[in-house]
Amino acid sequence: MKRKIGIVGSREYSNKRKVKDTIFQLKKRFGEEVEIVSGGCKYGADLYAKKYALDFQLSYKEFNPAHTVQNLYSALNENYYNKQYAPKNFFHRNKLLARYVDYIIAFIPEGVNANGTMDTIKHAKKLGKKIVIIT
Numbered sequence: 001m002k003r004k005i006g007i008v009g010s011r012e013y014s015n016k017r018k019v020k021d022t023i024f025q026l027k028k029r030f031g032e033e034v035e036i037v038s039g040g041c042k043y044g045a046d047l048y049a050k051k052y053a054l055d056f057q058l059s060y061k062e063f064n065p066a067h068t069v070q071n072l073y074s075a076l077n078e079n080y081y082n083k084q085y086a087p088k089n090f091f092h093r094n095k096l097l098a099r100y101v102d103y104i105i106a107f108i109p110e111g112v113n114a115n116g117t118m119d120t121i122k123h124a125k126k127l128g129k130k131i132v133i134i135t
Contacts, residue, residue, distance in 0.1 A: 002035045002059060006097055006124075009045025009107030010114040018134060019048035019107060027056050037075070037101050039093060039116070040064030045107040063097040065089040075100065091119055098123035104131045 005026060007019065026034050036053035038046040040062035050073070053060040061075040066083040074081065076096070083089065097120060098104070104124045108114045124131055 002033050003030055004035045004037055004101045006037045006101035006104045007045060007049035008039055008104060008117050008120050010109055010112050010117055011041055011044040012112050013044040013107045013109055016048045019045060020052045022105060023052040023056060027058055035059040035061060037097060038062050039097060063093045065093045090116055094120040095123045098127060104129055106133045108133060108135060110135050
């Protein structure tokens, strides 16, 4: 059974080496039995999660918001996508991601206001998921 691990974090997170090392350690520990999951943002922790999951040939899925288009890695079916833009789409995506994963690893730089990441963590806590925060 695959362990579904959400890699989330601030768009401003820039320490790609930490994300790479974290994903490498996950692969080393769980082998092919790990699936990396992100929110599909094109910046920061989400970008690095996708890059290194694919570089290490791990299973990868993303919960991109409803106002985006479905892509090769989208976790949801095509009916979920292509909706009108609304800020609530991001928060709904966070909730779905938190439900889907077994664990959350959040990358948040010190002093950065990471509202979306904190929203995902809030949902994961309510669901009793294990959470690790890396600064």
